[in-house]
Amino acid sequence: MDLTLSPSEQAFRDELRAWLAENHPGVGPPGEDAAFDHRRAWQRKLFDAGYAGFSWPREYGGRGATLIEQALFGEEMARAKAPSPANVLGMVMGGPVVIHHGSDEQKERWLQPILTGDEIWCQGFSEPDSGSDLASLKTRAVKSNGEWLVTGQKVWTTFAHKSKWCMLVARTDQDAPKHQGLTYFIMDMEQEAVQIRPLHQITNEPEFNELFMEEARIPDENVVGGVGNGWAVAITTLMNERAGLGAAAAAGVRIALEELKQLARERGAEGDPVIRQRLAQLTIEVELLRLNSWRGLTRIMKRGTAGPEGSLPKWQWAEINQALTELAVDMLGEEGAYWDSPWTYRLLRSRANSIEGGTTEILKNIIAERVLGLPKLR
Amino acid sequence: MNFAFSDDQQAIKRTARDLLADRFKMDAVRGLAEAGGYDDAAWSELCELGWPGIFIDEELGGQGLGAVELVILIEELGYALAPLPFLSNAAAGLVIAAGGSDEQKERWLPGIASGAARGTVGVLGPDGAAALVPDADSAHVIVLCGHEGRTIVERSAADVEVVKTMDHTRRYARVRANGAGQALEGEHLPGLSRACVALAAELTGIAQRAMELAVEHARERKQFDRPIGAYQAVSHRCAQMLMEVEGARSASYYAAWTAEAEPETLALAASMAKAYASDAGWRVCTSALQVHGGIGFTWEHDLHFFLKRARVDGLLYGSAQQHREIVAELSAPQAAAGVG
Numbered sequence: 001m002d003l004t005l006s007p008s009e010q011a012f013r014d015e016l017r018a019w020l021a022e023n024h025p026g027v028g029p030p031g032e033d034a035a036f037d038h039r040r041a042w043q044r045k046l047f048d049a050g051y052a053g054f055s056w057p058r059e060y061g062g063r064g065a066t067l068i069e070q071a072l073f074g075e076e077m078a079r080a081k082a083p084s085p086a087n088v089l090g091m092v093m094g095g096p097v098v099i100h101h102g103s104d105e106q107k108e109r110w111l112q113p114i115l116t117g118d119e120i121w122c123q124g125f126s127e128p129d130s131g132s133d134l135a136s137l138k139t140r141a142v143k144s145n146g147e148w149l150v151t152g153q154k155v156w157t158t159f160a161h162k163s164k165w166c167m168l169v170a171r172t173d174q175d176a177p178k179h180q181g182l183t184y185f186i187m188d189m190e191q192e193a194v195q196i197r198p199l200h201q202i203t204n205e206p207e208f209n210e211l212f213m214e215e216a217r218i219p220d221e222n223v224v225g226g227v228g229n230g231w232a233v234a235i236t237t238l239m240n241e242r243a244g245l246g247a248a249a250a251a252g253v254r255i256a257l258e259e260l261k262q263l264a265r266e267r268g269a270e271g272d273p274v275i276r277q278r279l280a281q282l283t284i285e286v287e288l289l290r291l292n293s294w295r296g297l298t299r300i301m302k303r304g305t306a307g308p309e310g311s312l313p314k315w316q317w318a319e320i321n322q323a324l325t326e327l328a329v330d331m332l333g334e335e336g337a338y339w340d341s342p343w344t345y346r347l348l349r350s351r352a353n354s355i356e357g358g359t360t361e362i363l364k365n366i367i368a369e370r371v372l373g374l375p376k377l378r
Numbered sequence: 379m380n381f382a383f384s385d386d387q388q389a390i391k392r393t394a395r396d397l398l399a400d401r402f403k404m405d406a407v408r409g410l411a412e413a414g415g416y417d418d419a420a421w422s423e424l425c426e427l428g429w430p431g432i433f434i435d436e437e438l439g440g441q442g443l444g445a446v447e448l449v450i451l452i453e454e455l456g457y458a459l460a461p462l463p464f465l466s467n468a469a470a471g472l473v474i475a476a477g478g479s480d481e482q483k484e485r486w487l488p489g490i491a492s493g494a495a496r497g498t499v500g501v502l503g504p505d506g507a508a509a510l511v512p513d514a515d516s517a518h519v520i521v522l523c524g525h526e527g528r529t530i531v532e533r534s535a536a537d538v539e540v541v542k543t544m545d546h547t548r549r550y551a552r553v554r555a556n557g558a559g560q561a562l563e564g565e566h567l568p569g570l571s572r573a574c575v576a577l578a579a580e581l582t583g584i585a586q587r588a589m590e591l592a593v594e595h596a597r598e599r600k601q602f603d604r605p606i607g608a609y610q611a612v613s614h615r616c617a618q619m620l621m622e623v624e625g626a627r628s629a630s631y632y633a634a635w636t637a638e639a640e641p642e643t644l645a646l647a648a649s650m651a652k653a654y655a656s657d658a659g660w661r662v663c664t665s666a667l668q669v670h671g672g673i674g675f676t677w678e679h680d681l682h683f684f685l686k687r688a689r690v691d692g693l694l695y696g697s698a699q700q701h702r703e704i705v706a707e708l709s710a711p712q713a714a715a716g717v718g
Contacts, residue, residue, distance in 0.1 A: 001381060001382065001384070001387070001446055001631065002379070002380050002639075003379060003380075003381065003632065003635050003639070004379070004639065005379055006379070009379060068379055258711070261709075261710065261711055262711065265711065270710065273703075276702075276703060276706040277699065277702050277703070277706070279706055280653070280702035280703065280706040280709070281653075281702060283650070283705055283706075283709045284629070284650045284653060284654050284702070284705060285625075287632075287650060288625045288628055288629055288654065291628035291629065291631075291632050292624055292628050294381055295381040295624075295628055295631075297379075297381075298379075298380055298381035298382050302382060309624075312620070312621055312624065315621065316621065316625075361610070361614070363617075364613070364614040364617040364618070365610070365613070365614075365617075367617040367620055367621075368607070368614065368616055368617045369613070371617075372593050372613075372616050372617070372620060373593070373597070374593065374596055374597060374605075374607035374612075374613045374616060375597065375605045375608040377608045377609070377613075
């Protein structure tokens with residue numbers, strides 16, 4: 001057990017920290033389009049420095065970073081409050097799927113523009129009637145004259161209106177059992193048959209979208225992983241690349257915690273015994289999120305694959321972020337009601353944390369069934 | 379950055395698990411708990427193996443290993459719920475090793491390491507008494523420490539009044555020095571922090587075992603024609619247990635690691651571990667009881683022994699709330715200047 005960084009890990013972190021100090025793009029401008037362009041420019045800068053697709057194998061333009069390096073990368077980005085690059089979904093989900101399941105032609109066509117940010121990717125998985133039970137999805141793809149015609153509706157599609165490509169899971173076999181009739185497509189978003197409607201969330205931001213497809217066309221060569229294998233391919237995206245995210249999430253809430261302690265000081269609440277207890281509890285939980293994430297990485301490196309216990313940090317992070325923003329707004333008192341207070345925004349936004357990317361209930365199911373070996377309900 | 383145990387550490391863990399599982403079958407634990415006694419033969423055996431002195435320097439009769447190895451043993455002792463005077467003796471060794479003069483170490487540590495002249499530690503209250511001192515009735519030497527002072531006193535000179543607690547698997551006493559004894563030369567806090575880490579590790583082992591009992595029950599017990607573990611009201615409880623057990627484990631391993639590798643972090647890490655594990659130990663055990671339903675509330679079921687040990691461990695050497703206050707103090711912005 002050695003919880004210090006090795007000399008090479010230390011060197012890597014110092015180099016990255018120095019680079020970030022030089023190249024940090026600053027806080028994004030107001031306005032959705034301007035903010036997006038800012039993130040796109042940041043993506044390009046990361047690419048030029050070789051930091052985009054950091055975890056990808058070198059042969060596909062990445063750096064082949066170790067899990068520890070990925071975790072350090074996430075920690076440093078969070079620590080520097082760097083914006084996330086524009087093409088997060090492409091880099092974290094789309095690219096790895098193409099790398100694992102794609103043909104040589106598909107890799108040639110799609111990988112590089114993901115990293116440069118020239119082509120933005122979005123994700124078409126969830127549907128109005130298929131959230132946690134994703135495999136029940138109804139969007140249909142029918143083959144006709146060598147291409148696929150897709151009809152249906154998707155929801156929670158981040159950056160749909162900025163995207164060139166959509167990772168789309170659709171049903172290609174109505175008669176097969178629900179997990180076996182699905183196919184994973186890469187759909188071109190630039191066509192009339194795909195309509196986008198912004199979905200305003202409780203913060204009144206249109207961070208997500210609904211997608212409506214009426215016979216949208218997808219060429220056969222845009223099937224990834226083979227017809228009928230969509231579930232297995234989609235699962236790779238969901239399970240993969242989470243390894244370093246726990247550490248990054250921990251670094252993110254650690255910064256939020258520092259801001260919260262600053263707030264306690266400004267509001268004269270730091271001597272309040274109840275506030276002190278709540279702050280201390282959060283301090284402990286933030287530290288445990290970091291330690292659990294690193295322990296998880298150690299296990300993966302020993303065993304070679306990510307396991308279902310990767311669900312713990314996501315669940316933990318959501319609880320921490322929600323408790324943290326609740327405490328901040330409690331400390332603000334009546335001013336915590338103000339719509340333009342940043343903490344109020346964070347309070348509201350944090351309610352999605354226990355839903356997005358796997359609800360806490362689904363994560364608990366995974367832990368109960370696959371870590372503890374309890375019987376399945378279904 | 380690597381959280382994995384070394385091969386030697388893994389061997390210690392395996393050996394401890396196997397040996398304790400054999401010596402402390404639940405029937406044996408129950409028998410000892412109901413009689414209010416310890417297994418002297420098992421204690422002698424562990425002494426032969428050198429367990430009590432695992433963290434004590436070799437020249438003082440110990441094995442010269444560290445806080446991580448100690449935590450590994452204690453987690454397993456908690457898992458087995460072994461009625462033994464191990465923790466109390468280790469606490470005394472930790473406090474004297476960290477805060478004693480050379481003379482004090484030479485005088486007391488060999489007996490603690492061999493187990494022949496055991497020690498224990500009590501935390502003094504404002505009235506000058508330590509209300510909850512494990513194994514004070516059988517220890518050779520007692521370290522009493524707190525804001526009110528720090529004294530090493532022989533049991534024969536101290537005022538030791540046995541108290542019955544809800545934990546039937548460990549003996550406790552209320553102790554006063556009554557002016558006898560000798561001042562511990564150095565600080566007691568570094569040693570007490572280590573003792574808190576040991577307690578956090580014990581709580582981790584207890585919570586792990588309670589969780590396993592609950593999961594096993596949830597797999598076997600059927601109601602409405604299904605194993606109750608198939609119901610999310612039950613299975614999500616179990617998932618919550620895992621979250622808390624793993625948190626307590628991470629916290630105690632990390633704090634143990636800081637003891638030697640990063641001593642300036644020890645006080646904070648130890649209070650984090652003690653605060654979190656105290657809560658986790660109780661919550662996991664109570665949740666396990668709920669999963670068991672009525673049978674979990676009976677004396678004949680073993681779970682209550684774990685639950686009670688967890689509750690008392692949670693109170694010993696500072697409650698979760700007291701340790702959270704320390705965390706608040708030590709982790710406040712610019713804390714470094716203010717803490718003495």
